[in-house]
Amino acid sequence: MSKTTNMKTLINIGITIIASATMVSCFNDKKPNYQYFPNMYEPVGYDTYGEYEIFPNQQEAMTPPENTVPRGFTPYDYENSTAGLELAKAELKNPYEVTEENLTVGNQLFTIYCAVCHGDKGDGKGILATREKFLGIPSFGDPGRNIVPGGIYHVETYGLNAMGSYASQTNEKERWQIAMHVMDLKAALNGEPGILETSKASAAVDSTAVETNMPETNTASE
Numbered sequence: 469m470s471k472t473t474n475m476k477t478l479i480n481i482g483i484t485i486i487a488s489a490t491m492v493s494c495f496n497d498k499k500p501n502y503q504y505f506p507n508m509y510e511p512v513g514y515d516t517y518g519e520y521e522i523f524p525n526q527q528e529a530m531t532p533p534e535n536t537v538p539r540g541f542t543p544y545d546y547e548n549s550t551a552g553l554e555l556a557k558a559e560l561k562n563p564y565e566v567t568e569e570n571l572t573v574g575n576q577l578f579t580i581y582c583a584v585c586h587g588d589k590g591d592g593k594g595i596l597a598t599r600e601k602f603l604g605i606p607s608f609g610d611p612g613r614n615i616v617p618g619g620i621y622h623v624e625t626y627g628l629n630a631m632g633s634y635a636s637q638t639n640e641k642e643r644w645q646i647a648m649h650v651m652d653l654k655a656a657l658n659g660e661p662g663i664l665e666t667s668k669a670s671a672a673v674d675s676t677a678v679e680t681n682m683p684e685t686n687t688a689s690e
């Protein structure tokens with residue numbers, strides 16, 4: 469080995485030691501480090517609610533275009549008025565089947581949202597009624613009220629005077645599930661059989677009335 473190669477090796481080793489010392493000394497575990505390929509970390513798309521030049525008002529979040537509805541949303545065509553309520557009572561029908569499951573969910577949601585005022589039994593004697601925080605809460609059994617599914621759905625959607633709207637807390641299906649439970653409470657208050665029983669009974673009547681060779685309906689895909 470010549471003297472010069474020895475020198476070179478020494479210098480190389482020296483450089484390597486200095487370089488690694490520099491790198492290690494810059495390492496700070498309290499701060500994020502350098503990112504190689506930052507797009508593995510930074511989203512390529514726009515951030516929700518982010519601010520970007522290319523959008524009007526620099527806001528990524530924009531109001532939906534006119535005449536559009538969110539996915540899965542069905543517009544509700546009845547007006548928020550007494551006439552609208554009467555019309556909903558007369559013609560709006562529950563599109564969902566009365567089932568044990570729907571009634572159970574309706575019962576739970578009713579307990580969460582409605583029972584404070586209407587009472588667990590729907591007799592209008594919820595805790596806020598007995599403490600006189602809200603007045604004029606009706607019993608679902610009141611014949612003068614004509615409590616029917618379409619009307620319940622309507623007041624859940626818009627509210628009615630002292631009662632607020634539940635359209636932002638509940639979706640369409642949930643409002644119908646609550647409406648089923650309210651009809652059940654009404655039946656109980658009036659000493660009538662529950663709506664699951666009555667709907668089964670009427671389904672039985674329907675199927676005997678239509679004695680045709682209908683294909684099995686419950687095989688339809690969901």
Ligand code: HEC
Nearest residue numbers: 581582585602604605606613619620623628629630631634
């Ligand atoms: C803050 C108390 C309060 C809560 C909570 C409340 N309501 Fe009411 N509700 C009222 C009052 C008060 C009325 C009577 C409004 C009127 O006729 O002026 C009423 C009326 C009703 C009626 C009768 C509508 C008609 O056709 O006359 C129904 C049905 C009803 N509520 C269902 C519900 C359901 C379902 C919920 C839960 C999603 C609920 N309410 C939550 C206070 C409340």
